[in-house]
Amino acid sequence: MKKELIKFIVFAALLLCAPLLFAGGYLMNVLVFVGINTMLAIALNLLLGYAGQISLGHAGFFGLGAYLSGIFTTTFGFNPWLAIPVAAIVVGILAALIGFPILRLKGHYLAMATLGMGIIIFIVFNETINYTGGPSGLSGIPPLSVGNIVFDSDIKNYYLVWSVTLIIVIFSLNLANSRIGRALRALHDSEVAARVMGVNTRLLKVQIFALSAMISSIAGSLYAHTMTFISPASFGFNFSVELLTMVVIGGLGSVYGSFLGAALLTLLPEFLRAAHDYDIIIYGALLMLMVMYMPGGLVRGIPELFMKLIKARKGPWNA
Amino acid sequence: MTATQNRLTIYSLFLPEEGNFMQKWNSMQFDQILQYTLSGLSTGAIYALIGIGFSIIYNSTGIINFAQGEFVMLGGMLTLFFTGLLKLPLWAAIPCAVLSSTVVGLLFERLAIRPLRQPTPINLVIITIGGSILIRGLSMLLWGKDTHALQPFSGEEPIFIGGATILPQHLWILGITMIIIAANKYFFYHTISGKAMRACAYNRRAAGLVGIDVRRMILFSFIISSAMGAVAGIIVAPLTMTAYDVGIMLGLKGFCAAIIGGMSSGMATVIGGLLLGVLESLGAGMISSGYKDAIAFIILLIILFVRPQGLFGKAESERV
Numbered sequence: 091m092k093k094e095l096i097k098f099i100v101f102a103a104l105l106l107c108a109p110l111l112f113a114g115g116y117l118m119n120v121l122v123f124v125g126i127n128t129m130l131a132i133a134l135n136l137l138l139g140y141a142g143q144i145s146l147g148h149a150g151f152f153g154l155g156a157y158l159s160g161i162f163t164t165t166f167g168f169n170p171w172l173a174i175p176v177a178a179i180v181v182g183i184l185a186a187l188i189g190f191p192i193l194r195l196k197g198h199y200l201a202m203a204t205l206g207m208g209i210i211i212f213i214v215f216n217e218t219i220n221y222t223g224g225p226s227g228l229s230g231i232p233p234l235s236v237g238n239i240v241f242d243s244d245i246k247n248y249y250l251v252w253s254v255t256l257i258i259v260i261f262s263l264n265l266a267n268s269r270i271g272r273a274l275r276a277l278h279d280s281e282v283a284a285r286v287m288g289v290n291t292r293l294l295k296v297q298i299f300a301l302s303a304m305i306s307s308i309a310g311s312l313y314a315h316t317m318t319f320i321s322p323a324s325f326g327f328n329f330s331v332e333l334l335t336m337v338v339i340g341g342l343g344s345v346y347g348s349f350l351g352a353a354l355l356t357l358l359p360e361f362l363r364a365a366h367d368y369d370i371i372i373y374g375a376l377l378m379l380m381v382m383y384m385p386g387g388l389v390r391g392i393p394e395l396f397m398k399l400i401k402a403r404k405g406p407w408n409a
Numbered sequence: 410m411t412a413t414q415n416r417l418t419i420y421s422l423f424l425p426e427e428g429n430f431m432q433k434w435n436s437m438q439f440d441q442i443l444q445y446t447l448s449g450l451s452t453g454a455i456y457a458l459i460g461i462g463f464s465i466i467y468n469s470t471g472i473i474n475f476a477q478g479e480f481v482m483l484g485g486m487l488t489l490f491f492t493g494l495l496k497l498p499l500w501a502a503i504p505c506a507v508l509s510s511t512v513v514g515l516l517f518e519r520l521a522i523r524p525l526r527q528p529t530p531i532n533l534v535i536i537t538i539g540g541s542i543l544i545r546g547l548s549m550l551l552w553g554k555d556t557h558a559l560q561p562f563s564g565e566e567p568i569f570i571g572g573a574t575i576l577p578q579h580l581w582i583l584g585i586t587m588i589i590i591a592a593n594k595y596f597f598y599h600t601i602s603g604k605a606m607r608a609c610a611y612n613r614r615a616a617g618l619v620g621i622d623v624r625r626m627i628l629f630s631f632i633i634s635s636a637m638g639a640v641a642g643i644i645v646a647p648l649t650m651t652a653y654d655v656g657i658m659l660g661l662k663g664f665c666a667a668i669i670g671g672m673s674s675g676m677a678t679v680i681g682g683l684l685l686g687v688l689e690s691l692g693a694g695m696i697s698s699g700y701k702d703a704i705a706f707i708i709l710l711i712i713l714f715v716r717p718q719g720l721f722g723k724a725e726s727e728r729v
Binding site: 138142144146191192194195196197198199201202203205206207209210213214216217327331334338368370371373374375376377378381382385 | 467472473475524525530534536539543544546657668697699709714717
């Protein structure tokens with residue numbers, strides 16, 4: 091437990107100091123996105139990595155959070171601080187309602203069903219023009235503020251987003267080490283065995299699905315309030331796949347892995363500016379290579395590789 | 410545009426004047442429904458072909474091949490490539506395109522699916538998604554992002570049926586689909602390879618024990634379904650245009666068809682595809698064209714919730 095605490099403190103300290111290095115630069119803005127994507131990757135990881143339930147529709151929940159927050163504040167004049175939890179609760183209820191029938195499915199069927207759900211949500215964003223502005227997007231979403239401080243610059247947004255992200259990191263770490271976390275892992279390994287041990291798997295799956303959707307919704311709201319403009323294109327099927335890639339590359343069932351995956355996939359396109367349109371090829375290739383050669387993700391694969399190298403140096407490996 | 414506005418514009422298209430409103434409305438509506446049904450049938454035939462491709466792989470390997478739609482895209486784009494850049498005539502370009510797509514399918518199985526160390530369902534989903542992204546990305550790199558139209562196989566003179574019109578290409582689609590389904594049936598029931606593949610679908614281990622090379626059958630299933638996907642992509646390209654990213658939607662719709670048919674590779678999926686095509690076309694025409702794609706996925710979700718074994722149940726579906 092102590093080791094966990096030290097790990098977290100180092101992680102948080104590094105993040106809090108990062109602006110000292112990058113402040114003012116364009117990278118600051120990218121780091122805000124790393125924060126939002128980390129939240130999303132953790133949300134999906136709780137579902138996929140811990141509970142073993144795939145979702146290809148999480149961009150939909152992200153989008154719902156963003157749009158609900160946007161519509162509540164612009165059309166109905168909510169305070170942004172009120173809009174975020176209200177949006178999260180609405181999305182959570184919706185996810186629970188969808189979750190009961192959808193989570194009875196397994197494997198490929200679950201993947202397709204969640205994918206269908208995500209695409210339906212995406213189409214709704216495009217078609218309910220009166221509320222969402224349709225394909226041209228929703229603008230004029232107010233930024234968050236505390237007293238006189240308005241979160242309108244990259245550096246302020248950085249601290250805003252990362253504070254929320256760190257809370258979610260702590261929450262997820264605690265959840266993973268709790269009774270619920272153990273139940274989730276049991277569910278992952280064998281649903282029947284988990285049920286035999288007294289875990290209400292049906293309910294647990296729905297709960298974790300709803301929780302994951304709510305975290306995604308919070309990330310969506312923060313995205314809306316920091317960007318102040320949203321359009322459906324950010325919440326399509328491609329983004330669901332990108333989230334999946336983050337979780338898989340980082341490492342299934344690891345909170346810090348989600349951060350690694352999110353950071354890599356958010357920063358990579360920035361370094362590949364020249365190949366901007368073609369970053370999708372790199373995603374595809376990365377996704378395939380990771381599953382084939384590093385199924386544990388970066389967070390386990392890198393130490394493993396390291397160990398192998400040390401061993402290889404010590405003596406012939408094929409002995 | 411909202412659903413109601415959309416409906417109003419569609420109605421007003423064929424309601425030019427107020428006089429004898431109901432009479433005109435009824436006959437117009439009938440023609441309109443006929444029109445939607447006819448065009449729905451031909452898109453449905455495409456969905457059926459793609460859906461059968463899904464089922465063939467699923468039944469021999471237990472994999473839902475998320476890259477199935479990319480073979481559909483490759484079929485269309487490669488035909489364009491062969492007719493456009495290499496100046497081949499259409500009759501020569503089509504077999505070349507099918508062959509090249511099949512090679513891609515073969516490579517995909519050999520390089521991505523077979524070497525997988527932990528073939529859990531989630532890993533398989535992820536790797537086929539990765540493959541589909543890669544194929545799509547490379548196509549974009551090779552052929553750009555533009556949308557292209559393929560020339561129709563035989564003219565564009567519309568044919569009148571009752572009050573509706575169809576294009577010769579619709580007939581091509583229906584005809585070719587029927588031929589492929591018949592050939593498929595023949596292959597699976599009257600050839601040794603086909604029977605061996607069916608054996609793998611029933612029980613892979615048992616098939617291995619009686620001397621069937623299961624890995625080869627898996628490779629076969631990828632070859633057959635990528636070829637079928639490519640054909641579907643080629644025959645639909647003159648109607649709907651083609652681009653590097655058409656594979657996602659077409660693949661997903663094909664999957665819907667396969668789910669409605671209970672993952673059978675026979676008639677159930679064909680009926681599933683036709684049903685989906687017609688419902689979608691009617692829905693787009695009568696309710697709202699913007700929600701056209703949503704209709705397919707709502708049908709998919711309803712079927713997955715209510716009858717995950719497909720509309721026609723287990724007893725009737727043949728699992729090949």
